[in-house]
Amino acid sequence: MKILVKILIALAVIIAIPLIAALFISKDFSASSEIVINKPRQEVFEYVRFVKNQDNFGVWQLADPEMKTTSAGLDGTPGFVYRWESKVSGNGSQEIIRIVENELVETSLDFGFGEPATGFFELRDAGESKTSVIWGVKGKTPYPWNLFGLFMDMSSDFDEGLANLKTILENQE
Numbered sequence: 001m002k003i004l005v006k007i008l009i010a011l012a013v014i015i016a017i018p019l020i021a022a023l024f025i026s027k028d029f030s031a032s033s034e035i036v037i038n039k040p041r042q043e044v045f046e047y048v049r050f051v052k053n054q055d056n057f058g059v060w061q062l063a064d065p066e067m068k069t070t071s072a073g074l075d076g077t078p079g080f081v082y083r084w085e086s087k088v089s090g091n092g093s094q095e096i097i098r099i100v101e102n103e104l105v106e107t108s109l110d111f112g113f114g115e116p117a118t119g120f121f122e123l124r125d126a127g128e129s130k131t132s133v134i135w136g137v138k139g140k141t142p143y144p145w146n147l148f149g150l151f152m153d154m155s156s157d158f159d160e161g162l163a164n165l166k167t168i169l170e171n172q173e
Contacts, residue, residue: 027140027146028139029139030138031153031157033156033161033162035132035159036130036131037131037165037169037170039131041102041124041131043169044133047169048105048121048123048165050075050076051071051094051096054161057168058161058164060089062164063088064086064088064089067086067088069083069085070082070083077096078096078098078099090111090112094107094109095107105120109137113142114139114145115140116139117140118139133162135158135165
């Protein structure tokens, strides 16, 4: 009986430590990456403003050729909603919430738990016929899931997606 009590106490401690630690870890998260694309800003903007184009370069979309998608509204304009169902990448939706012509595309990303995150593409001139593209996400993770933020970094996914985007755009006529 004493052994059982010690095991239960040990289990309680093992469970309690991460839950207590999560109380002190920020719920805010952000990840982004940046690349320079050898195309004018307007040309890059005209591609990234359309959410469906992410099917061509987004790591999560490319990871699951069986992904089921639906959409509503006019892509490339505020109010457009893109939904996905995937055994690999999970389920969710992305809605365009703000566009600043040739500068910014902002979306609301809903993964089905917690508050929706904000996804974005920021574009800046990077020299003659060159565009700096920042692709990222920011938001809040609910307790106790914020603990996993210590172990996750989506920046490498954005790196890979931006490299795909660069290849696509620089190979277009």
